[in-house]
Structures are given as C-alpha cells and as structure tokens.
Amino acid sequence: MVSQGGRLIRRFIRFITFIDLPIKKKFFLFSVGVLFWFLAMTTVATVALVTINCKYSRIVNQTLPHERVVQTISRNLRLLKISGVTLCEREVVDEVNHQGELARRYLEEIRAAISSLALGGDLGSCLESSANADGEGASFCGMEDPTGITYLRQMSVVVEEIAKGSESLYALKVDSLEHHRGSREDLDRVHLQLRRALEQAEELSASYSAQSLSLYQSDTGQIAEIIRLTAYSMATVFLVAVLLLVIFTRWISESIAKPVRAIIRQIHSLGTGDVDLTNKIAITSKDEIGTLSGEFNTLMETVYGMTMFKNVIEEDSTLQDIYGRLGEAFEREAKCRDYVIYEVKENHRDMIVVNPLGVAADDLSCYADILSQCDLCRAKKTGHLISSLAFPGVCKQFKGENGEQHVCIPMNVGGRIGGVVQFLFYPDADGSCDNHEVNSRIFKAEAYIKQSLSVIEAKRLMNALRESALKDPLTGLYNRRFLQEHAQLIISGVLRRQKNVGLLMCDLDYFKQVNDKYGHDTGDIVLRDTAHLIRSALREADFVIRFGGEEFLVLLVDINEGEALEVAEKIRETVAAAKIKIPGGAISKTVSLGVSEFPKDTEAFWQAIKYADVALYRAKEEGRNRSLRFTPEMWSGNEF
Secondary structure, three states: OHHHHHHHHHHHHHHHOOOOOOHHHHHHHHHHHHHHHHHHHHHHHHHHHHHHHHHHHHHHHHHHHHHHHHHHHHHHHHHHHHHHHHHHHOOOHHHHHHHHHHHHHHHHHHHHHHHHHHHEEEHHHHOHHHHHHHHOOOEEEOOOOHHHHHHHHHHHHHHHHHHHHHHHHHHHHHHHHHOOOOOHHHHHHHHHHHHHHHHHHHHHHHHHHHHHHHHHHHHHHHHHHHHHHHHHHHHHHHHHHHHHHHHHHHHHHHHHHHHHHHHHHHHHHHHHOOOOOOOOOOOOOOOHHHHHHHHHHHHHHHHHHHHHHHHHHHHOOOHHHHHHHHHHHHHHOOOOOOEEEEEEOOOOOOEEEEEOOOOOHHHOOEOOHHHHOHHHOHHHHHOOOEEOOOOOOOOOOEOOHHHOEEEEEEEEEOOEEEEEEEEEEOOOOOOOOOHHHHHHHHHHHHHHHHHHHHHHHHHHHHHHHHHHHHEOOOOOOEOHHHHHHHHHHHHHHHHHHOOEEEEEEEEEOOHHHHHHHHOHHHHHHHHHHHHHHHHHOOOOOOEEEEEEOOEEEEEEEEEOOOHHHHHHHHHHHHHHHOOEEEOOEEEOOOEEEEEEEEOOOOOOHHHHHHHHHHHHHHHHHOOOOOEEEOOHHHOOOOOO
C-alpha cells in the first residue's frame, strides 16, 4: 500500500509538472499558466473596481444626496420654528401674514424634499441657495431602503401635523388681531403643539442623518478596506505568479538543458576516446528530450560497440576469425541470422564462402557459377548494394526460392571488391516483408561491415606480405623460412595422427652447365619449369619447398611406409620425360632424389632432412638421375 501510494504521488507530481508531455504542450501549458495569472490579477482588480464603484455610486447617488436633502428639510424645520416664534410675537396683521406665507413656503419645500427623497430627482431643485454652489444638475435615486422608507412615512405624518399646527397658529393669531378673539393661553398651547411636532420632525431628520453618516462611514471604510485587500491580493497573486514562473521556467529550462549538456559531454568523451557507458544520460521524462536521451544512449552503445568490435578484430590473427566475429555482430546487433559472406580470391575470378563454413554450393541461395566466375555476382560486378526488395529480380544469379528476398552488400577492400555479404529475408504469413524493419537491420549490419573493411584490408595485405616472405618469387614455391615457421605445426599433426612424413631432397643434375651454356635467364626458366613439374606430380596436401639454389625439398604428409620412394620415382620420371622450352629450342633435364621418412628413420625432424640430403648425394655419386632411400649405412656422422 505504501509503495502504491508513493507511485500514485509520483504520478500526480509528474502530471502537474508536465514531465511526460511533449515540449510543445509544455510551452503551451506554460503560456496558459502565465495567462491564467494575468487573468487572476485582472479579475481581482476588476472585482475590486466593480465593488468600489457600487459603494461609490451609493454614496454619490444615494447617501450624500439624501443627506443634503434631509439637511434642507432640517433647515426648513428650523426656519418654521423661528417663523412660529416670530408669528406669535408680531402684533401687525401684515407681518403675521408675511410669517404665514413663509411658513407655507417652508412646508412646501419640505414636502418637495420628501417627494424627491421618495421618487428621486434633481438635486439642484431641492437645494435653494446651495444648488448653484455644487449640486446643480446632479441627479439622485429615491429612497428604497427600509430605514429611508420608514423615515419618509413618519416624516410625512409629522409634516402634516406641522402644517395643521402652523395653519391653526396663523389663524388663531390673525383672529386675535383682527377680531380680538382668543386668549394668549390658546395661542401658547397651539404654538407648543407646533413646536413639539417640529422637534419630532427634527429628531427624525437627525436620526436619519446619523444613520446616513454611519452608512457613509461604512461605505468609505469598506472602500478603503477593498483597496487595501485588493493591493494585498494583487501583490500576493503577483508574487505567487512570479514564484511559479521562476520555478517552472527553471524546471523546464533545466529539463531541456541538463540532458543536452550531458549529450555534449558524452560527445566530447566520444571525441577524446574516454567513453564511460556506465555514465548514461538519465531519462527522467517521456517527452522529446527523454526520447533524444534514450536514442543517444543507444547511439553511444552502438558507437562504442562498433569501436570495441574494431579493436577486437584488429587483434584477431586470421581473416577467418574476423569473418566469424562479423557474423556474430550480424546476429547479435543487426538481428540478421541468415547471411553468407563471400571472399573474392586473389585471382579476381574465384569466390569462396568464408562464413558460415561448410556450406555446399548447392545449398547456396545463388547459383554455383558465381564461385568460379565472381563477376556474375551483380553486387561484386557493380560495387553497389543490390536489393530484391527495392528491385525484384534485380540479380539473375539469385534463385529466389520460397519467396525469399536478398540484400547483397559489396565489400570494397583496398579500392576493389574483395567480398560480398548476402542477407536473406523471408516473407511473413501474409507473404510480404517489412521493408522498414529490413532497412533498419541492413543499416546496422552495413555499419559493422564498414568498420571491418579497413581491418580486412590490413589483414589481407599482411597475409600477402607474409605469403611473399614465405614464398620463392621465381618458382612460387614455399621457401626455407616457411619450413622453419611451420615445421612444428607439421610435426605435431603427424605425431598426433600417428602417420609418417616423406622427405624428398631433389637436385637438378648438371644445372651449372645450363647457366654456363645458356645463361642465368635460361637457368631461371629451367628452375621454374622444374618446380612446376615437381608440383604436378604431387597431391594437393603435399608441400614443395625451394631449399636453396637448384635444390627442392618435398614433404609428403601422412604417407605409409615405402610410399615416399614411389613418389620420388614418379617425380624423377616426370622431369626426365619433359621437354623444357628455352629461347631457341628445348632441353631435357634430370633430377636426383634422396628419400627419408619421419619419424621412422629418426625422431628428429631436421635430422630426417639431413638423412634425405645424404641419400641425395649418394644418388649423385652413383651416377645421378636416380632415387635412393636413406639407409643407416649412408650416415657416417656421430651426431646431427
């Protein structure tokens, strides 16, 4: 459960950090994130501005206008109170009438103000002298809040009482002046009632003004708080946005830059040869960078593998070892299990199969004619890659049985085609081959072929040089150095098989007379033709060595007792019967041969050669043109 929970947490973290998303989507979501925070800041600012605007609009369109109208009502109430006192004190009818008119005007202004508060209107029409100062043309809304409606209702009732009281006071005062009716007590009583009504109205206005002031202070306080909170919110959003921007920018840049730096280091290591395959590039994502890192790790392994492959085959001693390792690379790295490696011989005509070994000519996918006439092979002849997948039936020498396809790659060794590698591919169940998969395998196989070409060229050159060092340039036979280097190998094989080696020491009779009479050029012709005659009388497994001057040593491998003398006679007769063509005619020559056998005559190989030489000189002493088998009586020396 703990491990599962940890995996879920890691998956969630990878999800919210976009680790496995493609780079394009990462930058798209990064841009969306930046836009989101800008929108968040814009939203906070917009909400704050809308809220402030609402609060400010209520202050401007309701609270302040209503308060100013209420102050107008309060002022008119005070004027009514003064007018009532003045009316009671005046004793002249005209002055009383004037105060009565003022009272009516004040009441009309109060009623108009109350109507404006109820319905809304122009502030300038409600404020007499102050309208021109700062309220002209300003409109406001009617009271809609419960407190304002209650104020209007109560104020309307009280104003009507004030109007009745004012009219009663005015009528009573006029009646007392004109008709001398009514007492002072009645006038004071009515005036007292009027004053109480006015005081009640003033209390209502004062109470509403206090509530308006409280509402104004609340709104202004809320506006200030909104501004403060908006500033904090904007700052917080900005800081969070900047922090996330820095984190994600650094993370995204590092997720790209870190693998790239690692790739650069690996490329540098590859260039300097200091490659450490254990220090692979860490794959931390499934995006293009992760894919690039994985492919680069594979590339490094491939390059390192090819480098090691080349180092290994450079240390191989034979071409056959190289061909074997090349085949292993085909199977292991390129997944090509059906292949044939052909090598073109030095005569540029013959071609042999070098891997896999032991394949019969009839088992090849090509006709056997290419082995004796390699130019029939299209890849060898053109020097280009030949593919039946790209061009069906391109090579007429390919049998193409059972629907199999082939790709043949020529091996350009030292400026000429030194071999051909043939890959075979078989169709799937639907009768087709996956060309993409085949091309991928061929690409890897071709890379290993190219790595091996320089080594193959060097090995073939070394073999040629070694061959030339071990062969006599005049006769084409092996020389004495070959015998010195390979004697132990020949001896070991013979002893292991419990067989004998026949040793024939041959010498041309009277060869010095040929040089003296016909010249050294003719002598060379005689030596060369004699070597050819000796070679023609032997088996393929036997060796002919030019031992020195006109002497030849023949090694008859795995013979039975007595067979060596028979072969010696065959050589002698072959040479004696031949006519050697020389400038100006033809001559006949004879040879003398001494025969010994190893290990029958002696367990010392070089002593057996000496025995054959002793027998040769005995043959010359007895008249030449003869073969003699070594006998112990011929040996007079005490030691070899």
